Amino acid sequence: MQTLLSVANLQTHFETPQGVVQAVNDVSFQLKKGEILGIVGESGSGKSVMAQSLMRVVPESNLSKISGEVYFNGIDLMTLSPKQMQNVRGSSIAMVTQNPSTSLNPVFTVQDQLLETLKFHPQQKFKNPKERMLQLMTEVQLPSPELIAKRYPFQLSGGMKQRISIAMALMCEPELLIADEPTTALDVTIQAQILELIKNIRNTHGTSIIFITHDLGVVAQLCDTVGVMYAGQLVEYNTVEEIFKHPRHPYTQALLASNPVFGKKQTSLKAMKGQPPQLTQLGAGCAFADRCEQALPLCHHTKTDLIRLENHYHHRCSIPTLSGLPSL
Amino acid sequence: MTLLNLRSANLKIQITLFVLIVFVILGLFGAWLAPYDPTQQDLSQALAPPFWHAGGTTAHLLGTAPLGQDILSGIMVGAQVSLLVSLCAVALSGLFGVFIGLVAGYRGGWVDTVCMRVADIQLSIPFILLAIVMIGAMGPKLSNVIFVIAVTNWVTYAKVVRTETMRLRERDFVKSARVSATPTGLILLRHILPNVINSIVVIATLDIGKVIIFESGLSFLGLSVQPPTPSWGAMLADGRKYISIAYWPSMFPGIAIFVVVLCFNFLGNFLRTIWDPQSKH
Amino acid sequence: MNDRWRYLLERLIQAAVCVWGVSVIIFCITHFIGDPVQLLMPAEASQADRLAYQQALGLDKSAFERYIIFFANVLQGDLGQSYRFNTPVLALIWDKFPATFELAVAAIVFAIIVGVGSGILCAIRPNTWWDHCFEWLSLSGMAAPTFWVGIMLIMFFSVELRWLPTSGRSGLASLVLPAITLGWYSTAVISRMTRSTLLETLETDFIKTSVLKGAPSHIIIFKHCLKFMLPTLLTIISLQFVTLLAGAVITETIFSWPGIGRLLIQSAYGGDYPVVQGITVVCSIIFVLIQLAVDVVQFFLDPRIGHRQ
């Protein structure tokens, strides 16, 4: 399959009074057309900032810089002018955010907000915006779309709002959909429906999806490939089977061990000890070293190696024997 | 850029605090620190210019007023009136407003309705009118000026505290206190007040500046503290008659008012930033 | 719809209660103003003349009686007769109100244009030199007494530059300085409030959604943010407007502007009870009406109102 998105050495740094925050640190991955990539990690690991960096919507106030290459359909998004980038957002790449109750503007009707997306991208091919809207609303399984379109967001339930957010993201038929924890704020039953919906979108439209979550179960259910983020780094990136069957990075292993579904049944769940490091105080060594049960002395002060596997997959750990696979 | 901002913000707050400390020291001890008695007249020295002008002397650094009073001393001693009026008026209106706000917000129902209607009525009466009538009736004494400003200023506090209280009333820690039969007064004092005190202090700090400006407006209308008691507002207002022949009797008190009010505004904004990171002031 | 009418009716009753409360309070405190008879009579009048005059004005009746008469008249739309001008109070107010209204509107328009404009510019580029400049400017606006600003403006723009008339009410040029003077403080308040509200709004998720949708920045600011902020801004502006109407006294005195503020202070000083009472009652009615209007406008602007629990 054709590669849609290729990210190389993406870095996002913030300057704060406490020092430089390395929110995203040397992230690389590739996404094929129609592929669903899951990004997992604890809160604060840089998942959302990474997604925002891809769309170049990181809050500007204290941004230091984004660097790296983000090739989308062969064009480096980092080299586009702000105007061109604005055109990419919402049309080629769309994003669904976490909290449906705040992500819709309370003072405009659903219809206003949906149709607007088309207005911002005059090059889109839908000649009848209203029809497109109703069609999408039906597709995201909103009951009586005509009626809902005229409603204000506060008159709708959380699940409905998230469906609308998804419909809004899909308005211009984007090639890439970034879903930033779209189910976190929802009830479990609704969560399942939304996941189903996202899967359907990929299946019917062939949309590539980056799905950000901290829920390993969701990843297992939905994704083709997985990136595990820790302290701004993609510590492990591989197919979903490999990640769950042969986790190579100690952090991935610990993550799986602490999860009721994937943790070993015979022993009790293992809570990960310690806290994620301050992103301003990343030393020379592995960021996970302090919490890593297998850490060697050198882990604390030596830069971790990027161990490349086939198909751009990789993991970052300096304890090669654990991987069981030869490093390249 | 960011770091620079922070450093300059730090410097700004240091300067602000310095100015305000000087202001408070003058307010408390100005009468002892001033080189002259500010009410002391010397008609032969009337309207002497500041020392850097031709004809000015270092005896009167900032020149003299129309009756020959020393302006620097006037400013130093006049700080007391500004300090007293602003602090007392804000404290009085704050206390009253907070009390009304707590009771109205916590009790709700008809108590709330009555309090809010009274607040509406208060807001509908022009401040100036109240000042004219009340100070007119009671005479332009310091205590009356404080009282009038306090009377017209409590509504802001009441409204803010009421809203906050209504929100906090539904919080679990208040509910549990209520369930455990804590007396209402104690709930208000121990559970609700500490949660609104920051907002109140911010409003009060900003209010102090506003009150100093109010006081000078009252001076303009002849409704504030009268000479011989020196006050910045009165000096500024009285000096305007002479503005075309001598700027100093009004300019320096004007600068004093400006700087102190500016500093209170800075301080208020600063407190808001550190206590309420959500806010973008 | 039923709820909406009930809401409106409730607000109307509240408004009426408010106006009535103001009338009582004002009636009571005008009692304390100096004796109108002494203020109105010249030095030559004898004590007997003064007593006769008092009787002629009906001031010999008890306060309660006078309030009943006053209130009954107000209900019939009669605010009484000015002692000083010997004309109906309502006619006087009608005569002088347009000047104040014109001034207050000009001042609030100035404050809105400069305040909202600068607030938006500051919020778009926070922490730039531009933002800092305006922070200083608006904090200065809040730190300078009105009358001082007015005299300085006259000194500079009228006397030094000879661009604008010093005072009086003759055409647009004469409106400029008083409007700036009166609107000075409000401009600062509105600018600061606009900036902080806009910054808060820009941080909201739905504005992030707009950015993600690829909305151009002018649409984000002027459509998505402003419509959301409008109720807040309206409340601030309406409060400022009322302050301006009531606070025009000083500006009107400085600029010899023939408005209601000067009439009010003269009447209060001169013991002209009926005018003081009349102006206050009219002012409070206007205040209450503006609040009501703002409520109604917000009702239409913010779909959430009326649906809150």
Added chain:
Amino acid sequence: MKFSSQNPFAALFLICALSLPSLSFSAPTGKLTVAVPSEPATLDPHKASNRYNYMFNTNMFEGLYIRNDKAELVPALAESVAVASDGLTYTFKLRKGVKFHDGSAMTADDVKFSIERAINPNTKNPLLAYIKTIDRVDIINADTVAMKLKERDAIFLKKLAFAGWIVPKNYIQAVGEDGFAKKPMGTGPFKFVSRSINEQIEMEANELHWSTVPKVKNLVIRTVPEDAVRLAMLQTGEADIVAEMPPPLVERINALRGVKTLSHPSGEIYWVVFNIKDGAKDSPLLNPMVRKALNHAIDKQAIITNVLKNQAVQIAGALAPSVAAVDKNLQPYAYNPALAKKMLADAGYPNGLKVDMYSSVGRYTLDKDISLVIANQLKAVGVDVNLNLWESSKWVGDLSKKYYPMSYQAFGNTVFDPEGLMIFGLHSKAFWSFYKNDAVDKMIDDSLKISEQKERDTHFQKIDKMLYDDASHIFLWESKILIGMRDKVTWRPQPGDNVYKFWNASVDK
């Protein structure tokens, strides 16, 4: 134009001149803008209550007798008067050919109506006190009117010139009281155009006037309370004449280009009033020795030089030199703090005394500043003055309710005769008098019966000496009125009063 009833030729000439107005007068041109700090309340001359009314009235209206622009008492709407020997009947011969602003003729009916209106208690005429002596008005024939007085009044004509404005009967009856106040009409040199309260009064030259057609076409009197703004208006040329400038600005105004100052005696005397009438039971101020000491304690000349910038003239007693024939031999109490202290000690206050002083703010020129100086100078001789500065109207309003042991006041001139001050400011029966001296009261009562001028002068000098000897007040000065005027204006204000007649003003292009 100046005329007098003693000269029939002049009057004859006048009548001729009137019939051929184009020969004697060029058409009025130009606009004169005057800025004053305050304004009349009502424009009805019979309801006038402040001196801004008089400024308006004197340009709009005339009486049977008036003050001309040199402040001389001259017949106006009357040609002459005959006084009966008992002094109780005044028979006026009315001037012929006088027209109201609407062109209608002034008749004996109008005179009767006007005077009756002015003395009718229902009119609430604040100036009633001046003409209360009128018992009735009779029309003898079409151009003769007689007024019967209740009692003799030696200065009746002077009072009539101040309060006896003639208004059009038919017009008032047609438009009503309010209508008249809104659009007043008289016979004066200027006619009413428009008025906006707190803004301005606009007048226009009355080309039908029987003698004095003004030189300016338009007269605008603007109300500008701020001193600094009036000065600014003079500088920018927005005003041609600015009135009542604070004295300290005199040098500044003179330094401006194209502008000059005029300064003339106001007829208004300033003094510190002791309340020794009511409620002064055991006040130390009841002791004349104390009052004398206080008189010696004030350095009047220093105040006049440094604070008032010489815009005042020291007085010894209560009489204003510009209004009365003052006894030149009466010397002001000399400034002598040592003597003052000694006198206080002799009076039984060796350690000084405490006294409350109440002064207005904004009622009189620089009243706040001067009260402060007075308090300061009194303090220097051991009189601890507790100074209360009150906003003007509060101060006036409390005058009748509150006991002011000491206050800084002024008393203005209205009738160009010491009688005004005596009756309304010194007689113990007067509202504005806080002094009680039976001998003085008696002398004042007597003065009403003395019509011979020389005799009156000496009589008042005697009263003045009594006041001086009793140190009834701290006598300060007669103030001057400071006016700023642009060079292009030619105008001479009327002396002895702060009422401005603009009949003779002209403006160069």
